[in-house]
Amino acid sequence: MSIALDQVTKRYQEQPVVNDVSIEMEEGEFFVLLGPSGSGKSTLLRAIAGLTGIDHGRISLHGRDVTHVRARDRGVGLVFQNYALFRHMTVADNIEFALRVRRMKRADRIARRKELLKLVALEGLDERLPGQLSGGQQQRVAVARALAHKPQVLLLDEPFGALDAKIREELRRTIRAVQRELGITTVLVTHDQEEAFAMADTIGVMNHGRLLEVGQPHDLYAQPATRFVATFLGAANLLLARQGADGIRFGATPVTAEGSEHMRGGREHEVVAVLRPEEVEVATTREQLSSNYIARGAVEEIQFTGALERLRVRLLDEPSAAQLLGSGSAAEARVEVTRTQPERRELPLRPGTQVSLGARRLHVLPTPISSFLACAPTEAEAETLAREPLLEGLSTRMKTRVSVRAIDGLQGTPVPFAGVAAITAGDHAAPTVEWLLKHGAAEVLVLPRDAPSPTRVYIHWTDEAVRRATLAVSASLLRHVTAEAVYLGIVPEGAQGTGRAAPMRKLLDARSEAQQSHGLEMRTELAIGETVAELTRNLSAGTAQMLVLGITDISDAGTAYRSLLAAQPGWPVLIVYRPPELGLRSTPEIAA
Amino acid sequence: MKMVGQKEPNVLPGFGITLGFTTFFLCAIVLLPLSALVLKAGGMDFARFVEVITSPRAVASYRLSFGASMVAAIMNMVFGFAIAWSLVRYDFPGRKFVDAIIDLPFALPTAVSGIALTTVFAANGWIGQYLEPMGIKVAYTWIGITVALTLIGMPFVVRTVQPAIQEVQRDLEDAAETLGAGRFYVFRRIVIPTVLPALLTGFTLAFARAVGEYGSVIFIAGNMPMKTEITPLLIVIRLEEFDYAGAAALGVVMLSISFVMLLAINLLQVWGRKRLMVSR
Numbered sequence: 001m002s003i004a005l006d007q008v009t010k011r012y013q014e015q016p017v018v019n020d021v022s023i024e025m026e027e028g029e030f031f032v033l034l035g036p037s038g039s040g041k042s043t044l045l046r047a048i049a050g051l052t053g054i055d056h057g058r059i060s061l062h063g064r065d066v067t068h069v070r071a072r073d074r075g076v077g078l079v080f081q082n083y084a085l086f087r088h089m090t091v092a093d094n095i096e097f098a099l100r101v102r103r104m105k106r107a108d109r110i111a112r113r114k115e116l117l118k119l120v121a122l123e124g125l126d127e128r129l130p131g132q133l134s135g136g137q138q139q140r141v142a143v144a145r146a147l148a149h150k151p152q153v154l155l156l157d158e159p160f161g162a163l164d165a166k167i168r169e170e171l172r173r174t175i176r177a178v179q180r181e182l183g184i185t186t187v188l189v190t191h192d193q194e195e196a197f198a199m200a201d202t203i204g205v206m207n208h209g210r211l212l213e214v215g216q217p218h219d220l221y222a223q224p225a226t227r228f229v230a231t232f233l234g235a236a237n238l239l240l241a242r243q244g245a246d247g248i249r250f251g252a253t254p255v256t257a258e259g260s261e262h263m264r265g266g267r268e269h270e271v272v273a274v275l276r277p278e279e280v281e282v283a284t285t286r287e288q289l290s291s292n293y294i295a296r297g298a299v300e301e302i303q304f305t306g307a308l309e310r311l312r313v314r315l316l317d318e319p320s321a322a323q324l325l326g327s328g329s330a331a332e333a334r335v336e337v338t339r340t341q342p343e344r345r346e347l348p349l350r351p352g353t354q355v356s357l358g359a360r361r362l363h364v365l366p367t368p369i370s371s372f373l374a375c376a377p378t379e380a381e382a383e384t385l386a387r388e389p390l391l392e393g394l395s396t397r398m399k400t401r402v403s404v405r406a407i408d409g410l411q412g413t414p415v416p417f418a419g420v421a422a423i424t425a426g427d428h429a430a431p432t433v434e435w436l437l438k439h440g441a442a443e444v445l446v447l448p449r450d451a452p453s454p455t456r457v458y459i460h461w462t463d464e465a466v467r468r469a470t471l472a473v474s475a476s477l478l479r480h481v482t483a484e485a486v487y488l489g490i491v492p493e494g495a496q497g498t499g500r501a502a503p504m505r506k507l508l509d510a511r512s513e514a515q516q517s518h519g520l521e522m523r524t525e526l527a528i529g530e531t532v533a534e535l536t537r538n539l540s541a542g543t544a545q546m547l548v549l550g551i552t553d554i555s556d557a558g559t560a561y562r563s564l565l566a567a568q569p570g571w572p573v574l575i576v577y578r579p580p581e582l583g584l585r586s587t588p589e590i591a592a
Numbered sequence: 593m594k595m596v597g598q599k600e601p602n603v604l605p606g607f608g609i610t611l612g613f614t615t616f617f618l619c620a621i622v623l624l625p626l627s628a629l630v631l632k633a634g635g636m637d638f639a640r641f642v643e644v645i646t647s648p649r650a651v652a653s654y655r656l657s658f659g660a661s662m663v664a665a666i667m668n669m670v671f672g673f674a675i676a677w678s679l680v681r682y683d684f685p686g687r688k689f690v691d692a693i694i695d696l697p698f699a700l701p702t703a704v705s706g707i708a709l710t711t712v713f714a715a716n717g718w719i720g721q722y723l724e725p726m727g728i729k730v731a732y733t734w735i736g737i738t739v740a741l742t743l744i745g746m747p748f749v750v751r752t753v754q755p756a757i758q759e760v761q762r763d764l765e766d767a768a769e770t771l772g773a774g775r776f777y778v779f780r781r782i783v784i785p786t787v788l789p790a791l792l793t794g795f796t797l798a799f800a801r802a803v804g805e806y807g808s809v810i811f812i813a814g815n816m817p818m819k820t821e822i823t824p825l826l827i828v829i830r831l832e833e834f835d836y837a838g839a840a841a842l843g844v845v846m847l848s849i850s851f852v853m854l855l856a857i858n859l860l861q862v863w864g865r866k867r868l869m870v871s872r
Contacts, residue, residue, distance in 0.1 A: 051766050071769045078770040084763035088785040097781075098771035142767075149772060 001063065002027045002185035003048065003153060007521055008057035009484075010043055014455070016482060018044050018054070019209035020521030025202070028183040030176070032196040035206035036232070041189045044206070045155050048187065050074045062152055077146030081158040083138045085130040091117075091141050092126040098149035116144040119178055136167035143175060147182070154179065156188040160195065172198060193233050197221075205229050208482045213519065225366055225519075226479055227399055230274045237275040237335050238325040238399060239294075240371055241364070242418070248273065248364065250323060255292040255359055269442065270370040270418040272325070272400070274363040277338040281358035282311070282347060289358035295320040297335060299353045309344045311337040313357060325371075325400055368469065369443070369476045371395075371419035372402040375436065379406045381424075390451045390572060391422055397480040410435040417441040420574070424449065429565035434558040437577045443473060444557075444577075448570035454546035458538055459487045459522065461550030462531070466578045467510065468517075470550030473576045475518035477548065485522035487511065490534050532564055539564075539571045546572045552580040626847065632840035644841045649817050650826060657823040658849065660734055661802035664741035668798045669791055671742075672749025679750070680757040694750050697743055702807030709740050710812045732814030737822065740808040745798030752797065756790030757783075789861055796857045803850055 003025040010018040018040040025031045033041040046052040048059060050071030058067050066074050086094050095116055099109045117123050120140040130138055139159055146154060156175070160168040176199055179186050190196055196203050197217045204214045205228070213220060213229050224230040227238060241250045248255050248271070275294075283289045286296075297313035304310075312334040315321040324333040335357060349355065372395050376382035382404035385391065395402045402422070407414065410432065421441040423432050425448040433444045457478060461470045478485050489507045507524045514520040527534040539545045547564075551557060557565075557575060565573060633641065644650065678684075679691055697705060713720045713730040723730055730736045760783055768778045806824040813820045823846055830839035 046766075049766075049770055051769065071766075072772045072774065074770075076770055078767060080763045080767060082761070082763060084761065084767040086764065086768075086782060086785075097768065097773070101772045101774075101777060145767075145771070 001025070002029065002061070003031075003187065004058075004060040005044075005048070006058040006060075008044065008047060008054050008059060010040070010047060010052060010054050016484060017209050018047065019482065019484065020057075021206075021209075021211045022057075022515070022521060023204055023211060023214065025185055025187070027185060029185055030179055030199060030201045031185075031187045032200035032203045033187060033189045033206060034191070034193060034196040034203050034232075036191055039206040040209035041206045042157055045078075045157055045187060045189045048153070049076050049078050049155050051078075075149070075151050076153045076155055077149070077151035078155045079139070079142045079146050079157065079159045081161040083130070083135075083142045083162075085138055085142055085145070087130050089129075090126065091122070091128050091130070091133070094130065094141055095145050095148055097145060102149065112148060116148060119147070119181070120144045120174060134167075135163050136171055139163065139171060140174065143178065147178075147184075152185070154184050154186040156186065158190055159188070160190075160192075168195075175199075196233075203233075205232060207232070207479070210479060210521075211519070212479055223363055224274065226476075227272060227274075227365055227367060228479065230363075230365060231399060235277050235336055235338075237277065237280070239273045239275055239362075240323040240325060240400075240418070241271055241273045241362075243269060243271045243364065248362070250294050250320065250359075253293060253295075255294060255362060272365045272367050272370045274365060275335075275359050276361070276363075277310070277336040279360045279362070280335060280337040281360055282313075282337060282339065282343075282349070282355050283358065284347065284355060286356045289356055291358035291360040292362075294357050294359050295335075297355055297357055299349050299351055299355060300334060302349065302351060307341065309339045309341070311339065311349065313337055313355065315357075316354070366472075367476055368472045369398065369400075369420055371400045372422055372445070373417060373419050374402050374404045374422045375407045375432075376404075376424065377406065377408050379404060382406060385422060385424055385447070388422075388447055388449070388451070390453055391445070391447060393453060394477075394480055407432075407435075414439055420445055422447055425565060425567075425570045425573075427566045430558045430562040433565065433575055434554055437554045437557060437575075442577055444575045446565050446573045446575065448572065451546075451570075451572045452544045453481055454483045454572065455544045456542060457481070457483045457485050457546045457548060458535070459485060459548045459550075460490065460531075460535060461576075462556060463550070463552040463580065464506070465580045466550035466552050466576060467513070469578045470548060470576045471510070471514050471518050471520060473550075473574065474522075474548045475514065475520035477574065478520060483546070485514075485520060487514070487522050487524045488535065488538060489524060489526045490531050491526065491528050493529050532560060535564060536567065546574070548574045548576065550576045550578070552578060629840050629843050629847065632836060633844045636837045636841065640837075641841050644838050645845050649821070650823070650842060650845075652818045653821050653823040653826045654845065654849070656734060656737065656821065657803060657846070658853075660737045660741055660822070661799055661805075664738050664745055664802045665795050665799035667738070667742050668745045668749045669795045672746055672794060672798070673753055673787070673791060675746075676750045676753040676757055680754060694747050696747075698747050702744060702805065703811065705743055706740060706808035706811030709736070709743065709808065713739065713812065731812050732816075732820060734820060736812040736814075737809050737820065740812050741802040741805055744805055744808055745802050748797035748801060749791070749794035752794035753787060753790050756787045760786050792857060792861050796854060796861075799857075800850065800854060803846065 001024050003023070005021055005023045008018055008021045009016055021044060033044060035041045043052060047054050050066065050069060054067070058065060060066060061074060061076070086097065089097070092113055095113045096109045099112060113126065117126065120143055122137060122140050122144070125133065125137070130141065133141065159175070160171060163171065172195065188199060200217055202214060203217055203220055205212045205220065207228050212226050213224065220229060221233050224233065230236045231238065239250055241248045241255070250273070281289055281291045286293050296316045298316060299311055300314045301312040302309065314334055315324060321333065324335065337357070372391060374382045374386040374391065376385050386402040386404050391402060417436065417440050420443040421436050422445040423429060423436070425446050429446050433446065436444050457474065459470060459474045461467050474485060487507065487510050489503050489510070491503045503526065507526060511522060511524050514522050527538065535547060539547060549561065554577065675694070679687065710717070710731055712718045713736055715721065715724045715729070715731065717731070720730060728735070730739060764782050764786070765778050768782050773781070804824065806828070809822055810825055813822065813825070815821050815825055823842060827839045827842050830842065
């Protein structure tokens with residue numbers, strides 16, 4: 001293993017900027033850390049270089065634990081976005097800097113310098129000053145300088161950011177060639193997905209300090225597990241569909257999509273599906289489509305981008321349009337389509353033309369949280385609840401939406417619930433949760449007024465049967481808030497000897513499952529005492545805490561946890577319910 | 593606006609006017625008085641001129657003036673750099689306050705600083721009373737003069753170096769560190785060369801200011817001929833004797849030495865900048 005990060009955490013003023021990141025990189029691998037600005041990717045790179053200390057975790061380079069080793073003794077080469085060349089030194093002196101520090105003999109230094117300049121194709125520029133070189137040349141010098149002392153690891157921090165497109169392309173190729181030739185493990189940090197695709201053996205996508213997914217470029221693009229990766233890596237249309245025993249339905253039309261897997265033991269539920277713009281088929285009528293029909297639409301905008309044509313299509317029938325997730329309200333959501341030139345020639349379109357859309361390939365995200373449904377006695381109260389900062393923030397970040405529903409008096413049999421139901425905290429919360437769960441809701445978020453975004457999320461489940469689901473929901477939630485995850489195992493008081501070993505094993509199992517199946521890094525804590533009392537005690541111990549609670553018995557919500565849901569001022573509690581027999585049979589659920 | 597019959601407009605609006613104004617101002621307030629000085633000195637014959645400027649008392653005063661100024665400017669360069677470095681790189685309580693205090697020597701009438709320093713460093717002063725038993729006399733010796741000149745020159749160095757230090761990118765130091773350089777090596781090879789031009793400018797300004805300083809020095813110097821008499825003071829003494837030509841002659845000498853030294857430093861700097869700034 002060339003670079004191994006184990007639960008690396010870095011905080012600035014209590015806010016984690018790198019949150020429990022674990023990665024293992026192979027020898028000679030070109031690894032790209034991809035994420036938007038502020039996702040913590042540069043901080044992580046600096047931590048690998050040793051320029052930033054970490055608060056928690058371990059960093060090893062080639063099996064050597066370097067967590068507490070100074071940057072200058074780590075043997076890494078670092079290239080900066082702004083080159084960071086020593087402007088008062090010639091190219092030769094810049095490249096020889098690391099060699100001089102190591103008191104290498106003059107003849108050897110010169111030989112090594114010539115070799116490096118040849119490698120980056122800058123022969124003969126030895127005596128120039130950095131100021132006399134172009135941006136691309138300067139960055140080549142910086143690469144040569146970083147390689148001079150034969151580091152084991154090359155780190156590149158947005159190295160192409162300051163260059164124009166053409167030079168960027170050329171330098172990319174040079175760096176990739178140099179990297180292959182030397183076989184040096186390389187980590188590149190970038191926010192540019194195209195760059196990541198072009199260079200990476202493996203991509204790790206980061207957001208809010210967390211490493212969301214790691215994989216080969218093609219796999220991440222074709223089968224993202226999280227909606228962030230789905231939308232950050234290339235364009236994507238996100239659709240809310242319903243998955244039942246017979247397959248996936250979008251609106252009223254069944255779509256037999258490839259790549260969809262059965263989950264939750266056949267119980268019908270809402271899922272989020274990714275439809276890439278290039279997988280949308282456009283035809284004049286439904287009959288002419290060769291793929292599954294999804295909806296009728298009207299072309300709204302046509303953009304010519306050279307090789308491809310980009311369309312934005314407004315869906316015509318209301319139910320379908322409402323199932324399309326986009327930025328802003330449902331009314332503004334549009335299906336994005338890209339067509340190749342041959343496709344365009346076959347069916348020329350103009351704005352306003354009505355078309356039928358088909359989906360050639362739909363990828364269902366294995367996410368347990370598809371959308372939110374704010375429930376309150378009246379519609380007006382539900383609207384207010386939908387505007388709660390935590391709920392609104394979550395739905396925005398998850399790129400999903402919050403619908404509202406009046407559930408006056410908990411009467412009758414309601415239409416099936418879709419997504420996570422949200423209700424206000426208080427005395428009425430426990431019976432409401434019970435009623436919602438009885439009528440088909442699988443997750444209920446109990447929300448105190450003006451609850452802040454949590455900084456710590458406790459995870460607990462009453463029964464191992466609901467472990468998988470609780471972890472999946474927790475992982476999905478934690479991808480969208482900057483909080484640390486803590487699994488709280490609770491042992492009843494008086495449990496002695498062998499009684500202790502089992503909970504400890506459960507704790508460790510939970511951690512490794514969270515990590516392996518859900519990509520969720522969580523700490524574990526063991527408490528001794530009565531469950532509700534211990535949960536309350538831990539939740540009260542700090543500010544901005546939250547609980548994800550997995551249960552298998554509906555009446556639990558109404559009885560045992562009643563006090564937890566009615567506490568003042570209270571904490572957000574996300575209840576995950578799975579009927580025991582379903583929970584046991586369910587196939588792996590991977591969070592998103 | 594129509595451009596009929598007009599010359600192509602210069603890219604800099606009002607270039608002619610500004611250039612004219614600058615030249616006029618430079619002549620009126622710098623060149624004219626200086627020429628008058630030279631003319632005045634020219635009033636005496638050459639032998640007399642040589643005699644005045646090479647008199648032992650005059651020579652001793654040059655040595656003191658330029659020597660003490662040089663020492664003061666060097667001290668300022670070292671400590672001014674340290675102060676500027678702390679102000680830029682560290683965040684300590686009262687940093688803003690210290691930052692503001694730096695400029696005080698600019699604002700204070702120099703005579704006030706002179707009197708204050710004398711109070712502190714006189715044989716019975718706050719610090720002087722402890723130095724005296726150790727055999728160190730500050731007030732009324734060349735040391736006192738140097739202290740006074742250091743005080744008034746300090747802000748020049750701090751203020752010129754501060755922005756330069758701000759500009760030393762952390763990335764440069766980080767880069768050097770990953771390449772294996774230790775702290776001291778980074779400082780010597782990266783920080784100092786980058787800050788050097790600014791440091792030289794600060795040095796020049798502090799030096800120039802010290803050479804011309806009069807107010808603060810006369811209080812702490814004791815003004816003993818041949819020992820603690822600076823050239824500006826000698827000029828004032830000549831003036832008080834109504835020996836205008838003699839005063840002017842000494843002035844011309846100061847002017848010439850200062851000019852040569854400043855020119856040398858400036859050329860050095862231009863050379864240094866060129867190395868650093870090419871097509872930046």
